[in-house]
Amino acid sequence: MRVRVWGAGIVALASLGIGLAIVLSLAGNAATATPRWPWLLDELRQHPWWSVGVFALLAIVAGGIAARLQIRPPEALNDPLPPAPVTVPDWFVDRAQTRTAATAVCRRRRAVGITTSLSGAGGFGKTTLAAAVCARWRVRWRFRSRMFPALRPRIFSVTIGRDVRGRAAVAAKVAEVTRFITGNTTEFDDPALAGAHLGRLLDKRSRTLLVLDDVWEAEQLDPFLTGGRRCVRLVTTRNPALLPPAAKRIPVDQMSRDQAKAVLTWNLPPLPEPLVDALLKSTGRWALLLRLTNRLISEQRAAGADPTATAQRILHQLRGNGPAAVDDAATVWNLDDPRLRNQAVKASIEAATTLLPPGGQDRFTELGIFAEDESIPITAVALLWQASGQLAEDQTRTLCRNLERLSLLTLDPRNGGTISLHDVIRDYLRGHLGSTALAVLITSVVNAGQVLIMTKTSGVVEVSTLHRTRRSSCHTVMPA
DSSP states (O other): OOHHHOOOOOOOOHHHHHHHHHHHHHHHTTSSOOOSSSSSSHHHHHHHHHHHHHHHHHHHHHHHHHHHHHHHHHTTTOOOOOOOOOOTTTTTOOOHHHHHHHHHHHHHOOEEEEEEEETSOOOOSSHHHHHHHHSSSSHHTTTTOSSSSSSOEEEEEOOOOOTTTTTHHHHHHHHHHHHHHOOOOOOOOOOHHHHHHHHHHHTTTEEEEEEEEEEOSSSHGGGGSSTTTTEEEEESSSSSSOTTTTTTTEOOOOOOHHHHHHHTTOOOOOOOOOOHHHHHHHHTHHHHHHHHHHHHHHHHHHHHOOOOOOOOHHHHHHHHOOGGSSSSSTTTOTTTHHHHOOOOHHHHHHHHHHTTTTTHHHHHHHHHGGTTTTEEEEHHHHHHHHHHHHOOHHHHOOOOHHHTTSSSEEEEGGGOEEEOOOHHHHHHHHHHHHOOOOHHHHHHHHHHHHHHHOOOOOOOHHHHHHHHHHHHHHHBBBOO
């Protein structure tokens, strides 16, 4: 590398010397008896020192270009053709996170992570936002290919998924990505060695944007972060804790009112404003739920139904049965495919809950008994889960941490720890429970609190603490 740089420097100095020699010779001839030189040469004769500056600047520019050509790696001729640029759905509404991510990938060489906020689960539009980032002209030009500058930019999108687990599976995925980008077929059993091999190959190539979609665990991401100093990684994940410390973290949560309205009413005739407001509230401005509602209204309208009446019926279903009311009950979804999974509310949530330890799904569903917009003390959750699943308080805190890691709830460690649920998640849980199960759970937690208070006889302070816990539970629990 240094030899190449020195070679470029020598070329620049030689160019500068030649330019100076020419200009100085012209300046010397200015003293001759020739009254006028032909064309541009006469201008050089009249302004010799300006000419020196111009030629010096040109020499410096030429030297810089020569140095860049020496340092920049050649485009690998045997690499597979980069994939065609991604397309963004017509219903997509641009968001601030798209612009932020585009700026980040164009300016940074470290990993850039698009993550859900801690108050939500899947379905907030991370994958679609990543596609929109890749489709931006600024990003396409930044990662342009020399052979196909704007038509085929060096942007590669790869879905990791929940099912890539264990050393062998991760190593195989890295090898697959290596073949996809470089055509190299070398395979390793060790994910770290596979990642290092991919990094070395990327070091020999020009700027590359690698989109790693649907990453769940750190073991899936780590091999892709080795080497590749001209490679930017754009990561979508529900688990922001797995991102490297230097990554740019961009939380993706519910849409703004205007954005949500645009998605909800896309390609529909005008709907009554109060009805639109009610639907926005019932969907929680959740991108997935908004799109499903819009599609359901559009399908019914195509069959001759009145859009307003259809929207009112869907609103009633959402209020009565929760977000899963817009799902197709006859469809079985592949939870390991994010593009299929994001076509149903139930599938999107269950993609995370099925990764919980045994009994974790039931305990998570039971959180639907708590009121909306409440910070729920973990002591109250422990009281509930002790009654329903015989979980101790430390087990309750561990499960809450796992739920936070999957972006199913928000965990605040202050004041003994509290959790909160996104409104859409809570509505889904309540719809999944049903009124009968809600009533049984509320009764069990209140009864459990009474038993605990009756068994404590060691002093006023302990009884007061238990009373505060019980009051917190009763304040937070919403009757069915």
